[in-house]
Amino acid sequence: MSSEGRLEIPTPDGESQSNRKKTFVTFYFEGEAVSGALGEPVAMSLWAAGHRTLGWNEETGRPRSLFCGIGHCFECRMEIDGKRDQRSCLYPVREGLDVRRQSKPGALAIVDGMTRL
Amino acid sequence: MRTEALIIGAGPAGLSAAIELGQRGIETLVVDEYPVPGGRLLGQMYQSQSGWWIGRRVAEDLLERLGRFPNVHLMLETSVSGLAHAGGGWTATFSQRAGTVDAQAVLIATGATEVPIPLPNWTLPGVMTVGAAQTMANVHGVRPGERGIIIGFGALAFAVADELTRAGVDLAGIVLPPLQGPSQWLGTVQDQWRRLRDVVHLGPRWARAATPLVASDFWLERVMAGAPQKGIPALGTVLRPNVAAIAMAGEEAVSGVWLQRVDRRGTLVGEPWHEAVDFACLSGGLRPVPDLAAATGAAMKSSRSGLHDVPIFGPVGETTAPGIFAAGNVLGIEGAPVAMAQGQLASIGVLRHLSGNPTEWAAEQAAFSRALEVARERAPLVFDRAWSQIHEEIRQAWTNRPKEG
Amino acid sequence: MKSSPHVIVVGAGVIGAASAHYLTQAGARVTLIDQGDIGSGTSSRCDGNVLAIDKDPGFDSQMATVSQQLLHELAQELPYFEYRRPGSYLVCDNADEVEMAREWVRQQQAEGLPFAYLDYEAIHRHLPHLAEDVPGGLYCGSDSTLNPLLYTQRLAQSARDRSADLRPHQPVGDIGIEGGAAKGVRLASGEWVPGDAVVVAAGIWTPALLEPLGIRVPIRPRKGHLLVSGKGPLFGDAKVMEFGYLMSKFGRERVAPPDAMQYGVALVYEPTASHNFLLGSSREFVGWDTSSNPKVVQSIARRAMRFYPGMKDATIIRSYAGLRPWTPDHFPIVSEVDGVPGLWIAAGHEGDGIGLAAVTGRLIADLVLGGSPCIDPGPLRWNRFTEEGGMDHG
Amino acid sequence: MAKDAPSHEDDAVIVCRCEALTWGDVKQAMEAFQPTSLRQLKSVTRWGMGICQGRVCRPMMAATTVEDQTEAAFRLVVRPPFKPVAMNILGHEGEKV
Known part of the structure; x- marks a missing residue:
């Protein structure tokens, strides 16, 4: 498996540091098939496949993506297999995962209660 | 589920502690x-x-040793969401699954x-911490982008620059962070330039030769401010000590960075210019994550910046909360070999807590303490010079802590 | 009283801040003192309730309604504090509750209040996320909501803008009585702050401040927990609570799972202006501990899912707990202390401090400065507990 | 492609990424409320109240100036859940799974 989004960092003694014995599987991002290494975090597969916007900030609607890479910042939160707010930098790829960006919440409706009935 | 010891964190500290506990049953x-375990x-x-430090191999070695002990279990993809004092021990709950774990002792690593x-x-996709880029490239073999820039002179900046350039990723260099407004x-x-002193020995031979020159602030300032704008070749890229990143550019993702020259006093001078990059790594430094320790009620040493918040701890990783121990970077940023020795020491604390015998394993404690000192002396990187002073203050706070009864 | 008297308000929670706001508005000089930050006690560990829906017809309801009107005016006058008036709902768990809810609405409508009973079809039309088996509910149109942290700060800010002296991080040592009247307070630092009147608006800390003077105040801390969701889809734009906790008003036993009964857990759902929602709440007498009890947190989550099954996938990002200043008859004390001229109490609002802050602050200003009171202060007198016995104040 | 020179407005820089709070928002709150602790600043700006719970923005907030410099003014307070948790998991903690 080779991909433009992948790289090799050789150790000084010539062994590959990162790309060893990977099994690639298919999962779904917004319904579109994406290839990822089994067990690597979802965000890594998406990044390698060129998908950078992993969600939108709820307040501004602006794109956000992986930031800290190890589960502290929650910027890469996505809906994975129906579960909200999953950190895609931690969540391991498995065959057939359903990965989606979280919808932006709508503005809070301002209804005057005195006129509701 | 019940266990004698719960270790939170499968990095160098946690795994080292687990091996010691594992071999003692x-x-x-x-x-x-x-x-993936290994932190x-x-x-x-x-x-x-002492040669190349290849963390993945160290982790593999720790895991291989750990695998020999059927009494040690590893549970990944598990975030501790609650830790409550119950029945003399602690009950942990998790984000990914219902169910609890009751432990007599907890090691926070x-x-x-x-x-x-x-x-x-900086919220644009493509701006990430330098650690994220390292995880992406080194751990998962994913290319952060075609051309990047490293902002900030934190210790990780140089290691990651080296790794990325050896993998053929083009870098626009290592530049200063902005130092005004929210970055003040x-x-x-x-302060940024002084951080270079702590890593200069990692650079090429000529840079190491320059160590005596930059030892004085007088010369450090002049050398750094007078560097060519295109930078000083280092680690396959260039160090640009008098150029600051002042803004990222892009619409849906990073497309460039705005740079500007900085003078000897840190003032921005001249006109800013734009360089095309599709990713940026922020290297601001590291701080402990002591949240769980604080949540247990353990006495903390708090810092105004939050950069140096740590539990007050004793010689074998004890905190002031009963049955709560700590090891590794949660006690201060000192690198993996130090964390491993702290993990071993904390295992002594856990063993004594479980047995109720506060004096057993004295020979092991002495050996691990020596190992800790050796690891400190040999540390290839000094992450933050404040830690030795803070640790001295914590030693005093531990000695003078109010004791129960 | 002088034309511009100096009033010392002890306690910069929402009640003290509202008192300072109305006192300065009426021309008094105010010193607002707190042992911690502005709004750092119960006012920062609560939700944004401004309710009439759960008030007994009569004085209780009148006090809440006047407060709602005053708040509506404050929202025009002060900078933004996330005030809005979406109304609120009570939802029923079973047929017994439906019967009582109908009765409750009848009583409220008789008082001319904007209440409506909502049958099965109507409640599910109003609240489409409700569990299918919820049999009915009711609605009150005048109920409003706000950000309690910001509201408290805005009130204090308003007082400061009228030259009130804000003194955070100043624990009060004692209240100075000379010749039988309140003359000022001595701070723990030793500083003497003289004043023409002292208003103790210290919530759950009120009894400890007055006890050295032999003045007993029957306020006890009643703990409540709240959960905070992450940003995401909301389950409606208005506050929703369960009717069950009103059942005691009808002398009926509430029917709920054992954990909910044990911790006094009843559904409270409150959407906020930050794309998230709060869930409550619990009612417990467990001393002064404000830590989050995982069992109570769990019980609140379960109770919420009973009414909103779709919440199972919502994310909870933290919990917190506060101590409500409870009184035996659930009314606050807003009154001068008999026999100690110049010494006032404004405390004991249990879970209604945010909602009743406006009327309380206004009433304090009216009473302390000798104006005509905005509501009948009779039912809020401190000596109503004295009359019941147990007071040792000579 | 010609590039516009960047905005040097520090005030527009987001400091709390979760709540999209800017440096200008923080400065405004400092002026309007004169907070005496980081906790009070938090209550009027919402820094640290988002899903990361201040793990990212804490050091930046410490760069603000609040009057009170005592440890109580900046002590770390942590409340469960320490990491976000789905309601159905929270509601069934302690049960066998």
Whole structure:
């Protein structure tokens, strides 16, 4: 498996540091098939496949993506297999995962209660 | 589920502690959020005085040793969401699954987090911490982008620059962070330059030769401010000590960075210019993640910046909360070999807590304490010079802590 | 009283801040003192309730309604504090509750209040996320909500803008009585702050401040927990609570799971202006502990899912707990202390401090400065507990 | 492609990424409320109240100036859940799975 989004960092003694014995599987991002290494975090597969916007900030609607890479910042939160707010930098790829960006919440409706009935 | 010891964090500290507990027959559960054990060891690769440090191999070795003990269990993809004192021990709950774990002793080895460098448009996809880039490239073999820039002179900046350039990723160099407005907490330009002293020995031979020259602030300032704008070749890229990143550019993702020259006093001079990059790595430094320790009620040493918040701890990783121990970067940022020795020491604390015998394992404690001192002396990187002073204050606070009864 | 008297308000929670706001508005000089930050006690560990829906017809309801009107005016006058008036709902768990809810609405409508009973079809039309088996509910149109942290700060800010002296991080040592009247307070630092009147608006800390003077105040801390969701889809734009906790008003036993009964857990759902929602709440007498009890947190989550099954996938990002200043008859004390001229109490609002802050602050200003009171202060007198016995104040 | 020179407005820089709070928002709150602790600043700006719970923005907030410099003014307070948790998991903690 080779991909433009992948790289090799050789150790000084010539062994590959990162790309060893990977099994690639298919999962779904917004319904579109994406290839990822089994067990690597979802965000890594998406990044390698060129998908950078992993969600939108709820307040501004602006794109956000992986930031800290190890589960502290929650910027890469996505809906994975129906579960909200999953950190895609931690969540391991498995065959057939359903990965989606979280919808932006709508503005809070301002209804005057005195006129509701 | 019940266990004698619960270790939170499967990095160098947690795994080292688990091995010690494992070989002494203690039922031990190690949990970690990450799908792969090893913590930050997984991405580490740098040259030290004693040769190359390849963290992944260290992790593999620790895991191989751990695998010999059927009494040690590893549970990954597991975030601790609650830790409550119950029945003389602690009950942990988790984010990923219902159910609880009751433990008689808990070792908190939750490591560190990176501190931010805020600059205009830094929320754009493609701006990430330098640790994220390291994880991406070294751990998962994913290319962060075609051309990047490293902002900030934190210790990880140089290791990651080296790794990325060896993998053929083009870098626009290592530049200063902005030092005004929301980034003012990073200190002065002199503070940034002084950080270079702690890593100069990792650079090429000529840079190491320059060590005596930059030892005085007088010469450090002049050398750094007078560097050519295109930078000083280092680690396959260029160090640009008098150029600051002042803003990121892009619409849906990073497309460039705005740079500007900085003078000897840190003032921005001349006109800013734009360079095309599709990713940026922020290297602000590291701070401990002591949240769980604080939540147990353990006495903390709090810092105004939050950069140095740590539990007050004793010689074998004890905190002031009963049955709560800590090891590794959660006690201060000192690197993996120090964390491993702290993990071993904390295992002594856990063993004594479980047996109720506060004096057993004295020979092992002495050996691990020596190992800790050796690891400190040989540390290839000094992450933050404040830690030795803070640790001295903590030693005093521990000695003078109010004792129960 | 002088034309511009100096009033010392002890306690910078929402009640003290509202008192300072109305006192300065009426021309008094105010010193607002707190042992911690502005709004750092119960006012920062609560939700944004401004309710009439759960008030007994009569004085209780009148006090809440006047407060709602005053708040509506404050929202025009002060900078933004996330005030809005979406109304609120009570939802029923079973047929017994439906019967009582109908009765409750009848009583409220008789008082001319904007209440409506909502049958099965109507409640599910109003609240489409409700569990299918919820049999009915009711609605009150005048109920409003706000950000309690910001509201408290805005009130204090308003007082400061009228030259009130804000003294945070100043624990009060004692209240100075000379010749039988309140003359000022001595701070723990030793500083003497003289004043023409002292208003103790210290919530759950009120009894400890007055006890050295032999003045007993029957306020006890009643703990409540709240959960905070992450940003995401909301389950409606208005506050929703369960009717069950009103059942005691009808002398009926509430029917709920054992954990909910044990911790006094009843559904409270409150959407906020930050794309998230709060869930409550619990009612417990467990001393002064404000830590989050995982069992109570769990019980609140379960109770919420009983009414909103779709919440199972919502994310909870933290919990917190506060101590409500409870009184035996659930009314606050807003009154001068008999026999100690110049010494006032404004405390004991249990879970209604945010909602009743406006009327309380206004009433304090009216009473302390000798104006005509905005509501009948009779039912809020401190000596109503004295009359019941147990007071040792000579 | 010609590039516009960047905005040097520090005030527009987001400091709390979760709540999209800018440096200008923080400065405004400092002026309007004169907070005496980081906790009070938090209550009027919402820094640290988002899903990361201040893990990212804490050091930046410490760069603000608040009057009170005592440890109580900046002590770390942590409340469960320490990491976000789905309601159905929270509601069934302690049960066998």
